[in-house]
Amino acid sequence: MNCSNARDIIDTCFQENPDRKVLPVMPPDLRDHLNGCDICRTYFETVMIALHDPRLRMAIELPKKLKSKTWRTVQASSSRSVQVKHLAATMAALVIFVMGYLFGTAHVKVEPSQPLSGELYFDQFCGYLPASSFDPSRYFTPVDEISFYRFRLTGDSVMSFPSLLTGYGHYQLDTHLIERSDASVCLVFVSPLGDLLTLRIREIKNGLMDDAYIVHRDPLRVMAYSVSWFQNEWHFTISARIPPEYLLTIAKELAIRT
Amino acid sequence: MIGTRIRFEALYNRHCRKLFNLAWRLCSFNVTDAEDAIQETFVRALNASETYSDQNKEYAWLKTICIHVIFEKKRRYRFFNNSVRPELTTPETITPHPNPEQLAVSRETFGRVITAMESINPEFRHVLISKHFEGKTDDEIAGEQGICVATVRSRIRRARVALAECLLKENTR
Numbered sequence: 001m002n003c004s005n006a007r008d009i010i011d012t013c014f015q016e017n018p019d020r021k022v023l024p025v026m027p028p029d030l031r032d033h034l035n036g037c038d039i040c041r042t043y044f045e046t047v048m049i050a051l052h053d054p055r056l057r058m059a060i061e062l063p064k065k066l067k068s069k070t071w072r073t074v075q076a077s078s079s080r081s082v083q084v085k086h087l088a089a090t091m092a093a094l095v096i097f098v099m100g101y102l103f104g105t106a107h108v109k110v111e112p113s114q115p116l117s118g119e120l121y122f123d124q125f126c127g128y129l130p131a132s133s134f135d136p137s138r139y140f141t142p143v144d145e146i147s148f149y150r151f152r153l154t155g156d157s158v159m160s161f162p163s164l165l166t167g168y169g170h171y172q173l174d175t176h177l178i179e180r181s182d183a184s185v186c187l188v189f190v191s192p193l194g195d196l197l198t199l200r201i202r203e204i205k206n207g208l209m210d211d212a213y214i215v216h217r218d219p220l221r222v223m224a225y226s227v228s229w230f231q232n233e234w235h236f237t238i239s240a241r242i243p244p245e246y247l248l249t250i251a252k253e254l255a256i257r258t
Numbered sequence: 259m260i261g262t263r264i265r266f267e268a269l270y271n272r273h274c275r276k277l278f279n280l281a282w283r284l285c286s287f288n289v290t291d292a293e294d295a296i297q298e299t300f301v302r303a304l305n306a307s308e309t310y311s312d313q314n315k316e317y318a319w320l321k322t323i324c325i326h327v328i329f330e331k332k333r334r335y336r337f338f339n340n341s342v343r344p345e346l347t348t349p350e351t352i353t354p355h356p357n358p359e360q361l362a363v364s365r366e367t368f369g370r371v372i373t374a375m376e377s378i379n380p381e382f383r384h385v386l387i388s389k390h391f392e393g394k395t396d397d398e399i400a401g402e403q404g405i406c407v408a409t410v411r412s413r414i415r416r417a418r419v420a421l422a423e424c425l426l427k428e429n430t431r
Binding site: 007040042046055057059060063067070074077078195198221 | 275282287293296368390391393419422425
């Protein structure tokens with residue numbers, strides 16, 4: 001299957017299901033294609049999640065005070081004196097900028113893309129993603145290699161994320177999005193850039209348990225990965241747009257304390 | 259000022275409801291941002307209203323101003339804050355029974371798409387907005403823009419691809 005065929009199928013799926021009430025059942029060859037082609041996966045993600053968001057079909061009422069507020073703004077802006085002030089301020093700023101430029105006082109310090117030593121700059125969050133050759137087996141890690149674990153979900157749990165995550169990303173728990181039931185909890189953490197990391201925990205009794213971390217590609221989001229593992233009859237899954245190696249590190253360091 | 263008031267009343271009553279809903283969607287369902295965009299749109303429209311007299315295309319004209327205002331604001335905000343503004347509306351009031359994970363993914367992706375729309379060709383952006391943010395049919399878009407339906411469909415496809423490429427570039431940056 002080529003990209004054009006794949007996009008035709010995606011478009012057709014959503015033309016038939018514009019409200020996205022049911023996710024389309026993807027033919028196996030389309031799924032295979034999406035696994036190997038990041039552009040088509042992004043296309044799928046864009047069309048499915050964003051452009052067919054059910055909220056786009058909703059309408060809201062006009063706020064009652066909008067008319068009077070808008071009119072007041074129009075009145076204020078139509079005053080000539082405001083325009084003159086703006087013009088004067090712009091001219092002053094321009095003169096200051098030109099003077100600063102000419103006399104060398106307006107230098108802006110910019111961090112170099114490469115350190116002075118000549119080594120390539122590598123940003124763990126934004127720099128490098130092994131997108132093309134993803135081999136899940138590379139990321140299997142036996143549980144007994146893990147040094148630090150305390151998982152308990154009885155009572156009110158306090159969760160601490162590993163230092164790297166909180167230090168670099170400052171992900172914060174979105175309290176609007178907590179879903180909790182007797183046997184599961186879903187927590188969503190959002191970074192200042194709007195990236196999110198989800199943690200889903202389910203109680204599994206008498207189930208088959210792999211004693212390894214399993215890394216998957218997120219089926220819905222491009223460049224997103226998820227790591228799942230079992231621990232003491234609980235199944236954990238974290239998912240984020242973070243390189244798999246790093247997500248795995250987070251999974252290993254994750255600690256939930258009561 | 260009386261003339262401006264009459265003109266304002268006419269424009270507001272005819273188009274504001276539709277325009278506000280469009281702004282609300284383009285502002286990631288944030289009512290406050292949409293209100294700001296509407297106010298700015300009317301200010302600019304009334305300042306230029308003397309040069310514009312085609313009443314049949316009044317809505318299209320206001321829409322263009324509104325879109326410009328919203329994307330300009332987004333650019334300015336990013337310039338000063340170096341970040342995408344997170345959504346402010348509590349989404350659970352809009353969608354009755356959301357799965358938090360799906361909702362969060364939807365919110366994240368929607369924000370990225372809106373941001374990426376700035377980077378694509380304005381012709382493509384216009385078609386996408388009409389199609390997905392205003393819910394217009396291909397025929398309606400063709401009539402509005404004076405192009406044939408096949409061109410509309412082709413632009414929609416190319417716009418989506420351009421959007422996908424932008425998103426991918428953003429992800430790998």
